[in-house]
Amino acid sequence: MSLIDLIMDIITFFCIYAIITLSLNFQQGYTGIFNLGLYFPIIVGAIITAYLPGRLAMIVYGIDSKLDFSANNAVVVSILRSKLSSDPLMSVLLLAITLAVVALTCYVLGFLSAYPALKLPADYLALFMLCASESLRVIGMQTDWLAGGVMGITIINPFWWLGGFSYYGMSVFTILATVCIILLYQRMCDSPLGRLLKSIRENELTAESVGKNVNGIKRTTLAFSFMILGLAGVLHAFMMGAVVVGGYTRVDFSFWPWLMMIIGGTGNNIGVFLGTFGLVIMRRIMIVGKHYFWFLPFNVVWFEPILLAIMLMITLVFRPEGILPEKSPSIKDYVRRVLKLES
Amino acid sequence: MVSQTLSVGQNLSSKESRPLLIIDNVSKRFGSFYALQNISLTVPEKSIVLLIGPNGSGKTTLINCISGVYKPDDGKIFFNGKDITGMPVHDVVKTGLVRSFQVPAPFKRLNVAENLLVCGQNNPGEGFLGSLNRQRWRFFEKGQVERMFKVLKTIGLEDKVDTLAGELSGGQLKLLELGRLLMMNPRMMLLDEPIGGVNPVLANKILSHIIDIRNEFGTSFMIVEHRLDIVMKYVDYVYVLSKGNLIASGTPTDIVERKELYDVYLA
Amino acid sequence: MIPLPILLTALVYSFILSLLAMGFTLQYITLSVPNLAYATIAFASTYLTLTFSLMGLTPYITMPFAFILGGAISFMLYKFVSFLRDRGTSIVGLMMATIVFDLIIYAGMNIYADYLATVFKIYAGSFSLSEFDFKIFSLPAVLFVSGITSISLVAFFTLMLVKTKFGVAMRAVMENYSLASVHGINTEQILSIAWFFVGGLAGLSGSLYPIWFAMDPWVGARMFISIFAACVVGGLRSIYGSLLGGFIIAFSEVVVTYLISIYFPWVWAYRSVTSMVIAAVALIEMPSGIAGLIQKFRGGR
Numbered sequence: 001m002s003l004i005d006l007i008m009d010i011i012t013f014f015c016i017y018a019i020i021t022l023s024l025n026f027q028q029g030y031t032g033i034f035n036l037g038l039y040f041p042i043i044v045g046a047i048i049t050a051y052l053p054g055r056l057a058m059i060v061y062g063i064d065s066k067l068d069f070s071a072n073n074a075v076v077v078s079i080l081r082s083k084l085s086s087d088p089l090m091s092v093l094l095l096a097i098t099l100a101v102v103a104l105t106c107y108v109l110g111f112l113s114a115y116p117a118l119k120l121p122a123d124y125l126a127l128f129m130l131c132a133s134e135s136l137r138v139i140g141m142q143t144d145w146l147a148g149g150v151m152g153i154t155i156i157n158p159f160w161w162l163g164g165f166s167y168y169g170m171s172v173f174t175i176l177a178t179v180c181i182i183l184l185y186q187r188m189c190d191s192p193l194g195r196l197l198k199s200i201r202e203n204e205l206t207a208e209s210v211g212k213n214v215n216g217i218k219r220t221t222l223a224f225s226f227m228i229l230g231l232a233g234v235l236h237a238f239m240m241g242a243v244v245v246g247g248y249t250r251v252d253f254s255f256w257p258w259l260m261m262i263i264g265g266t267g268n269n270i271g272v273f274l275g276t277f278g279l280v281i282m283r284r285i286m287i288v289g290k291h292y293f294w295f296l297p298f299n300v301v302w303f304e305p306i307l308l309a310i311m312l313m314i315t316l317v318f319r320p321e322g323i324l325p326e327k328s329p330s331i332k333d334y335v336r337r338v339l340k341l342e343s
Numbered sequence: 344m345v346s347q348t349l350s351v352g353q354n355l356s357s358k359e360s361r362p363l364l365i366i367d368n369v370s371k372r373f374g375s376f377y378a379l380q381n382i383s384l385t386v387p388e389k390s391i392v393l394l395i396g397p398n399g400s401g402k403t404t405l406i407n408c409i410s411g412v413y414k415p416d417d418g419k420i421f422f423n424g425k426d427i428t429g430m431p432v433h434d435v436v437k438t439g440l441v442r443s444f445q446v447p448a449p450f451k452r453l454n455v456a457e458n459l460l461v462c463g464q465n466n467p468g469e470g471f472l473g474s475l476n477r478q479r480w481r482f483f484e485k486g487q488v489e490r491m492f493k494v495l496k497t498i499g500l501e502d503k504v505d506t507l508a509g510e511l512s513g514g515q516l517k518l519l520e521l522g523r524l525l526m527m528n529p530r531m532m533l534l535d536e537p538i539g540g541v542n543p544v545l546a547n548k549i550l551s552h553i554i555d556i557r558n559e560f561g562t563s564f565m566i567v568e569h570r571l572d573i574v575m576k577y578v579d580y581v582y583v584l585s586k587g588n589l590i591a592s593g594t595p596t597d598i599v600e601r602k603e604l605y606d607v608y609l610a
Numbered sequence: 611m612i613p614l615p616i617l618l619t620a621l622v623y624s625f626i627l628s629l630l631a632m633g634f635t636l637q638y639i640t641l642s643v644p645n646l647a648y649a650t651i652a653f654a655s656t657y658l659t660l661t662f663s664l665m666g667l668t669p670y671i672t673m674p675f676a677f678i679l680g681g682a683i684s685f686m687l688y689k690f691v692s693f694l695r696d697r698g699t700s701i702v703g704l705m706m707a708t709i710v711f712d713l714i715i716y717a718g719m720n721i722y723a724d725y726l727a728t729v730f731k732i733y734a735g736s737f738s739l740s741e742f743d744f745k746i747f748s749l750p751a752v753l754f755v756s757g758i759t760s761i762s763l764v765a766f767f768t769l770m771l772v773k774t775k776f777g778v779a780m781r782a783v784m785e786n787y788s789l790a791s792v793h794g795i796n797t798e799q800i801l802s803i804a805w806f807f808v809g810g811l812a813g814l815s816g817s818l819y820p821i822w823f824a825m826d827p828w829v830g831a832r833m834f835i836s837i838f839a840a841c842v843v844g845g846l847r848s849i850y851g852s853l854l855g856g857f858i859i860a861f862s863e864v865v866v867t868y869l870i871s872i873y874f875p876w877v878w879a880y881r882s883v884t885s886m887v888i889a890a891v892a893l894i895e896m897p898s899g900i901a902g903l904i905q906k907f908r909g910g911r
Contacts, residue, residue, distance in 0.1 A: 131834065134835055309717075
């Protein structure tokens with residue numbers, strides 16, 4: 001692996017995890033929705049990415065209807081590759097359609113999941129979400145026609161038309177999308193909305209008594225962060241070039257983001273951002289540099305969860321508020337920085 | 344002794360003003376226990392009404408029924424001519440009727456400024472889409488900040504503006520509670536023990552703030568309070584609850600003279 | 611007609627699942643922290659079972675060791691969680707603490723599987739030990755062992771709660787933690803013992819699992835869904851409700867899914883999702899579960 005590839009790899013992984021942890025922070029750090037099932041919308045995004053664009057492309061190019069995208073995956077993907085390589089417009093259109101469909105689906109799913117979720121006390125909400133996500137993972141693994149089942153499925157790359165740079169094309173797109181999403185979250189959290197969400201986290205009854213529709217806002221929060229997480233799922237799937245639903249585990253797509261958030265500083269977007277950055281670099285270097293760990297008598301991937309556990313433990317004991325704890329802006333600062341007025 | 348000081352709050356009760364809050368035959372049970380039984384009372388506009396009664400007589404239950412925390416089992420509640428029976432809490436607030444809590448319930452990890460600013464109504468920056476359009480909410484927010492400083496001045500917490508609410512003292516929390524309600528610019532406030540656990544000097548200050556607010560903005564008040572020695576001289580009218588029933592009502596002078604009510608209270 | 615293997619599977623499964631559900635509920639009631647590591651603790655002992663079987667011993671010899679292993683891990687987890695709780699850590703932090711244990715055990719299991727793979731030259735990532743089982747009346751022994759274990763443990767537990775001094779103290783702690791400690795009950799000691807016992811119980815039932823079912827390191831994560839569903843159906847905070855919930859979930863996962871799969875064969879693959887569907891419906895339609903229903907029925911009379 002060349003240095004540029006390693007850097008690109010780290011940056012894109014960081015982007016995807018940044019989207020996930022910021023969405024988590026939006027739910028837990030801001031609104032106080034205790035959600036351990038972050039990977040539910042991510043799996044939904046990945047499954048739709050596995051199912052939809054390939055089949056759409058088959059219809060558009062009129063590929064032999066005896067071939068099935070899932071059953072004859074390798075054949076179909078190579079045909080699509082030759083077609084899409086010379087059709088940038090269709091490629092980008094497929095990407096856009098996938099993103100739109102996933103965003104809408106996940107928004108609706110988040111909205112619907114709020115109905116059982118908001119009835120539950122925090123701890124059972126977390127369990128419910130975790131179990132629902134795990135169930136979806138089982139469904140994805142058992143259903144071959146959906147996303148290739150246990151073996152997984154190869155998918156199209158919307159940047160094949162860039163030839164040898166198609167991988168970089170997807171990376172750059174991911175980076176751009178991430179920047180947009182980070183700006184979106186930052187703007188929301190810096191506005192009166194961020195304050196409102198924090199007030200709900202602090203005391204729901206008081207928030208209700210100052211005229212805020214707490215359940216409505218929590219429902220929208222869930223729906224919105226589901227939507228963004230779904231997009232993270234799409235980006236991740238396109239980045240990998242394949243979807244293996246079994247790979248979307250609770251450790252990788254829920255517990256790691258939780259650790260990144262807690263270490264960084266729950267409720268502080270910048271802290272969460274830094275926490276994500278540090279841990280992603282650490283993890284990628286460990287995975288990429290696997291062969292440097294030859295002295296371990298077991299596969300180094302099992303060392304990862306232990307490391308995660310130890311760091312989580314240390315953080316919980318010594319610095320539960322994280323590296324950069326949440327801070328309320330002083331009123332002078334708020335007037336100057338956010339309202340851009342001189343007081 | 345008490346009757347001499349009664350004049351402070353009485354100037355308005357003599358005037359004929361239309362009822363703002365009407366509670367009509369409201370009952371609330373928990374299981375087979377009646378917390379409130381056929382309560383009917385009214386609060387006129389621009390008046391300060393006191394609700395008293397021993398512990399467990401149903402005062403807080405009544406506040407909870409009015410503000411929408413509980414849905415009454417029976418009866419109707421009208422505010423400003425509108426039926427608000429069983430409305431969700433946040434919708435009741437929209438009609439201009441707001442409440443405080445017996446145990447102050449601030450947003451602990453937000454500072455005083457944020458605690459007050461979040462109470463603004465119909466802030467365009469609080470919508471998920473609205474928050475993205477900074478130009479749209481900036482000027483609304485500017486107005487809110489100005490209003491907040493006025494409120495801070497009224498409640499006298501100007502120097503605590505950047506303090507986290509979780510770090511305030513008990514009396515300051517009571518003031519913050521009042522400030523939060525003021526930010527909402529309500530027509531009526533339900534105050535559950537606004538001077539509970541507060542020293543007499545601060546208690547008198549809080550109550551005179553209430554008089555000022557009434558005189559300046561025409562806000563009505565329903566106050567639940569135990570410390571009759573302090574509060575009586577500030578109110579226009581008194582209702583007495585006992586075991587979920589309304590057993591007496593009258594001007595403070597009337598109530599003070601009815602010695603048998605003291606027995607109820609002490610019992 | 612339901613074929614015998616299906617029925618047997620359902621029975622063995624329900625004995626194991628109801629014990630696990632009971633343990634989970636008990637831990638939840640005592641500390642008000644759902645133990646996310648619970649299923650993983652239970653299934654850690656399956657690798658002990660595998661080791662003993664590979665060494666040519668009967669898998670049932672694992673049971674006492676599994677009890678001690680599960681109990682010891684659970685005890686350590688209790689110490690860690692209660693240490694954090696005394697420092698005022700929030701419920702989120704406490705649940706994260708249970709995740710810490712979940713991860714360590716999960717990784718430990720995998721490392722051990724790697725080790726077994728190199729020592730015994732087998733693939734330990736996925737295995738079933740049914741071939742090591744023996745027959746009683748031409749039925750697999752694990753049926754009787756799991757049944758007798760489960761029934762006697764529940765009976766023992768009930769007797770202990772009702773008859774012994776420890777049981778009375780424990781009921782007091784479960785009823786009201788702070789009140790019990792005010793009344794001079796050593797809550798710390800009671801809960802330590804309770805968590806050890808419950809962890810041991812989990813390890814014990816987990817050790818029986820691979821004698822009938824196929825086992826892999828992910829079983830904990832999957833079974834957690836079923837345990838959660840059983841507790842929800844049982845009413846979240848009722849010990850005996852969760853026992854019943856375990857039976858209901860086990861039978862719906864195996865028997866009901868089997869019956870449906872006669873007409874829709876593809877349903878069979880989604881057995882473990884059935885329980886999640888039941889849990890979701892139960893949460894929305896009867897949040898107080900079976901315990902709530904029973905109470906309603908009694909109250910109605």
